[in-house]
Amino acid sequence: MRDILVTLIVFASLPWIIRNPVNGVLMWIWISVMNPHTQSWGFATTFPFAQIIAVITLFSLSTSRAPKTLPASGITFALLAMLLWMNVTTLFAIFPAASQVQLAKVMKIMLMSLVTMVVIRSRQDVHRMIWVLAFSLGYYGVKGGIFTVREGGNFRVWGPIGTFIGGNNEIALALIIVIPLMRYLQLSTDKRWIKHGLTAAMLLSGMAALGTYSRGALLAIAAMIALMWLKSQKKLLGGMLILMCVPPALLFMPARWAERMDSIGDYQADTSAMGRINAWHMAYNLAKDRFFGGGFEIAEPSVFYLYAPNPAAVHAAHSIYFQALGEHGFIGLALYLLLGALTWRSAAWVVRHSRDETELQWAGDLARMIQASLIGFAVGGAFLSLLYFDVPYYLMAAIVALRALTEQHLAARKAEVIR
Structure with a gap:
């Protein structure tokens, strides 16, 4: 029954997606974040709902009269630079085949994040x-x-x-x-x-x-x-x-x-915590030795043998920061930190400029709450390999839209005063 319900919802949404790509982005977020098909037990668990929604959304965007350019924002430029750098580091990956496969997965996620920035505007x-x-x-x-x-x-x-x-x-x-x-x-x-x-x-x-x-x-x-x-x-x-x-x-x-x-x-007596610290040392040593980092999928015994204090304790990075450092080097980590800093500053700018504007109270409220979400992610992410988790990137898209809407409102208010 659940399989049929999820299938009906997805296919019933396709005409609405064709009409407006925003609907496609919302459906994509629902499928990719909630993963409702995983709550079923039949054919829906492996059915390519996400790919279907993505293709129809891109088609809708290409035929829509809505703007198709990325907003001019430091956040978008930093994200594009980080994505470009990931492609560069993949060329020098320790494990080229596995890295190429993971790069394809990450680029799909990031493509839809960029599409979100394009279409989420009001x-x-x-x-x-x-x-x-x-x-x-x-x-x-x-x-x-x-x-x-x-x-x-x-x-x-x-x-x-x-x-x-x-x-x-x-x-x-x-x-x-x-x-x-x-x-x-x-x-x-x-x-x-x-x-x-x-x-x-x-x-x-x-x-x-x-x-x-x-x-x-x-x-x-x-x-x-x-x-x-x-x-x-x-x-x-x-x-x-x-x-x-x-x-x-x-x-x-x-x-x-x-x-x-x-x-x-x-934590010294906890094998899990010490395993993570060992993986962090490995990522740091690898980044010092290789300018481009190790590329994707580096949690392998051979890599730990070369760079880890304890070669036998092979673990994933268990940290968004050391994951970026180990896979994409110091430049990759710097770009990721820059992306986070620019998102935080844009949110703070929205909060500051919406404070005395009644019509922008909603924007200030949302910017504050997104800051709270991101600080939770920044702290919790220090212990998890969630560098490519899509939700923070959707929140970055929301901040891009909030700043653009705030700027538009303030410009309109200024124009009224001049008149």
Whole structure:
């Protein structure tokens, strides 16, 4: 039944995608982020829904009268430079065949991220995209939160198998990213039932994140909550809500959860943590030795034999930063950090210039919440190999659109004053 439902939804959306490429981007985000086909058990699990949506979306974009150029933004230029550099580093990859295969996968993700930047231009488009992201990840947050509460936190929460967020650590970070987006949607509606529903979704998503037993997620959620509180215009109320919700949630979790979290301070005795540190040393040593890095797919024994302090402990990078460093060298890491810094600065610019504009309050609210999402990703991503996870790139596209819309509004206001 689920297979048929997902198939009907996708194919029913194709005429709407042809009519407007924005609909294609929204469908792509739903399929690629939520991966609804993984929740079925039949033919839909391997059916190429994403490829079909991507092809129809590109066709719609090519025939549409809408603008087809990337917005002139430092974010887009930095992203293009990073993608170009990835293609260059692949030419010098340690494992050319495997690197070429992974490059093709990454370029597909990045192509649709660029298409998102092209077509998401209006307030309505941005708002709809945030709703799709909130629904896609919130589904697992609500589901996982109910599971955690029902089972007393005694069993781990996992994401959809075979996806970016399939692991317990990965789904935890995804839920941390989506909670601030839910808060924006709550701020943007006057309907009480939607506000209450989003409150429940945020609380359950928080419980689900705790239920993953992810230590990195605990650090990320602390950073995310702290930034949300700092960005809040009602700090006293926000502080009271944090005190009312966070301690009871932590006390609810069982003793073995607390023991796992306590191991953060004793990482030297944890084989998983030491394995990650070994992989980080390997990435650093490799980048020092090879200007272009090692290319994609370098978590191999032969590479660790050459560059790791402990050659026997072969691990993936388990860090977006060391993943960029090991695969694409110091220039690749610098471009990735530049992309993040420009996104943060653009969000801050939107917050600053929308502060005294009633019509731009929504833009300021969303920019603040995206900053909270990104700080959670920046902290949690330090312990996960999620360099190519698509959700942060969609949030970058949202910031590009927010800045353009803010600039347009301020220019129109200035023109009125001159007249």
